[in-house]
Amino acid sequence: MRSIVPHIVLTTLFTIAIIGTVFSPLAFDGTTLTAVKVGSILSSLLTGFLLARLEPVKSFLQRRSVQLFLFGFNAVAAVGAYLLLTGSDQIGAVIGLGSVSLMAAVGLVRTRRARLEREVSA
Template structure:
């Protein structure tokens, strides 16, 4: 994978994440928990089961996504309880 395609995917992904339907979905506590647990487990598994630099790169990438979701959970831990019904 080239550096140009990585930069392009980061740019397009950040532009898509700013659109309102996707933004509200990504702010959901359930989605953040899923992203945190799923990507964290993939990061740990890829480190142990994929050999070489590919495993380390995959672990770092998935770990960053899990870290971002975890930080989102820490910023607003009681978001669902704070919503008026």
């Protein structure tokens, strides 16, 4: 049986980083706000990446239905962000949502290609 401690630690750090990103404008301003936001975003990216490599999350993210949802939802949200936001918020949202959508599309193509190769070799 594997330890659940890494999941708890990474999930807690990821949640704290996301909360720091969203709610930092309520407590900080100026250069301090920028530093807190950049640190929170980098922390959430790192912990999210590490969390996605652990087994229960990894197999969940490899499912076709999850990849289709991530592709569709993030593509629509990226288009909405492009149309509704302005400035650096627009650029950051479109890049973030668009990259998730593209990576989900890459995952869909890879799983389809692997499935076709298995069918040909069988």
